[in-house]
Amino acid sequence: MSEQYRKGKIHDVVVRPLSKFLDERGWLAELFRSDELDAGLMPVMAYVSMTQPGVARGPHEHVDQTDYFCFIGPSNFKVYLWDSRTDSPSFGVRQVIYAGLDAPVMLIVPPGVVHAYKNIGNENGIVFNAPNRLYAGEGKRSPVDEIRHEEASEANYLLD
Template structure:
């Protein structure tokens, strides 16, 4: 399949506002009144990614990820609509977010996603508010993740 650049149904990007004063800044990263109806985060975690390093691409069968890229660091994000039957199946998106462009990104199930820290020297931080518990209640379930990053023949690559 040849992937075509375009918007993907269900993916939401929301530019964030940093309220800055002499103390530093404050940013609202997630508000239930700004999420699709019925989408509710059930946990959160913070990850740091070293400069030049990618996470993903991978996808979830049931989980929606709600990533907040506020800095430190800047990221290239790539998304592919891998949902057969979707009106945007076969489309991909690529954009830059992070310290220079604070953004929350909502990624529904079936959207392959990955991001790369494009900062030269700065470790990049990402906050995620998924709508599923990692490994389920009490960490007793299988991980809802299909990993593509280790397959060099996968059509999902962070570098074009």
């Protein structure tokens, strides 16, 4: 896997800086707006996760699900993406994005793009995700849409 991937930008991955609106109370950031999303990407659920410093989550990919991540702090993350879609113009491309407190971003990851992230800061990091599919389907009665890659020997290389 490591030799087949080259650095670049991945087709259909959307990375957008998030603006923080500051005032005397703190800050506010819009995470998503229905008038800025394609109907097929509209979230159907949302969750937040906490990742400890030095810990990585993933890598995995989805067959049908699109992930809508927001990295806003209070830590920083190194996000790893690689395109395993054989019909994609960016097949074989590996992309790394720095996101979080120092660079708040929204990240759309389409099906077939393997993704992982690592907390590279010194404190617990929070990640918001609003995917366009329900985890394990309606009533959690369907198979989970994930292809896991944590055990692949190349995963450590790709998560340098």
